[in-house]
Amino acid sequence: MRKFSKLIDNYGRIHDYLRISLTEKCNLNCSYCMPNKNVPKNETILPNIVTSNEILFLADYFCQRGIQKIRLTGGEPLLRIDLLQIIKHLNDLKCEYKHFTEIGMTTNGVKFKKYAENLKMAGLNSVNISLDSLKSERILKLTGQATFKHSMAAIIKAIEVGFKSVKVNCVVMKNFNEDELCDFVELTRYLPIEVRFIEYMPFSGNHWELSKLFTFKQMLNIIKNSYPNLICLNENSFNIAKLFQVSGWLGKIGFITSMTENFCAGCSRLRLTADGNLKICLHDNYEVSLVKILRNKMNSHIIDEWCNEKSNYNLKQSMQLNEIYDQLDQIVDQALSKKSASHKGAVQLASSVNRSMVRIGG
Structure with missing residues (x-):
């Protein structure tokens, strides 16, 4: 029986969270994510995109190396015609690897309501729904489509279906939506959701400027002024999100502070x-x-x-399989050895070469 080592970098960080982008296509054109409006939007699978078999094989490999959580991203994952099949296969891995316990997905919510129940039955545990404004005209300006009602309906449906976790992702940009912070906080009064305020980050083609960055501290000051009974739920700087809650309310709010207070020391x-x-x-x-x-x-x-025949794999095939694992181990471990202690600052990142957000996976 082959023994797999944990995914540890040179700084002792254990990696147990894998995000898999299923497609570079999206049915929206959010300016901070997909600046190129010529990206194809049809539902076919492009030839260079990872196949469902490749996803399953790599997911199995990474689970053997200690991955506990997988999040499916895009683009828009619901444009992937084999999405339910992929989730079902990933869900089967939970029986084989007891430490692998969660499958999540990030979506813009446009098509989510229609598929929510099937996604839950297939094995999806949690969902993050992107919504950057509660004003329909702003959503139209940002995304190119009038999708506000779809996104709100997706949030309500996710709660009704009973997903383990429902989060709302809001990218905060100065002079666009910072005046809606408290409106988003109000969603947590009666809804069991976590609203996540995300600092605006630079990626290829999104024309990021420091003047558009609305910082965590600026957000927190505005919210505290309106909600003095806001309490902090976690003090650990290693946490991805800084969590808060208005005392007595059902939901929570979180802050993703990558640009001003990074959490690289605890990156997994x-x-x-x-x-x-x-x-x-x-x-x-x-x-x-x-x-x-x-x-x-x-x-x-x-x-x-x-x-196709995982349970019936013979010894000869297993030897061939080990050769593939050896190749993956070598390239993955080499990549981990190159991971920096921390990413660059916002201004430096803005002048660096990287993919657009839609090509990385949100």
Whole structure:
């Protein structure tokens, strides 16, 4: 029986959270995420995109190396025609790897209501729904489509269906939506959700400027002035989100402070892009191809056979499989060794080369 080592970098950080982007396509055109409006939006799977078999094989590999949580992202995951099949296969891994306990998904919510119950039955545990304004005209300006009602309906449906966790992601931008902070906080009065305020981050093509950055401290000051009974729920700087709650309210609010108070010291995330590259850091342009190994002529048929007949795999095939694992171990461990202690500051990142957000996976 092969023994797999944990995913540990040079700073002792254990990586147990994998984000898998299923597609680079989206049915919206949010300016901070997908600046190129010519990106295809149809529901076909592009030839270079990771296949469902490749996703399952890599997910299994990473679970053997200690991954406890997988989040499906995009683009818009619901544009992936085999999404339910992928979630069902990932859910099967929970029986094999007891430490793997959660499958999450980030969505813009436009198509979510229609599929919510099937997603839950397939094994999806949690959902993050992107909503950057509670004003329909602002949503239209930001995304290019009038989708506010769809996103709100998605939030309510996610609560009704009974997902373990329902979060609302709000990217806060100066002179766009910072005047709505308290309106978003009000959502947590009666709804069991977590509203996450995200500092505006620079990515390729999104025309990020320091003048557009509305900081965590600025957000917190505004909210505290309106809600003096706001309490902090976690003090640990290693946490991804700084969590707060208005005393007695049902929901919570969180802050993702990547630009002003990064949480790199406790980073446990790895990312698989939709074209099969491993990114060790959201803000680092270093990446390595994992599908290149899987698509090697000697390996591709083994992957397909493994996915189709996993329980009946014989010893000879297992030896071939170990060769693939050896190749993956080498390239993944090498990538981990290159992960920095911390990403660059906001201004430096703005002048760095990286993918657009939609090509990384939100």
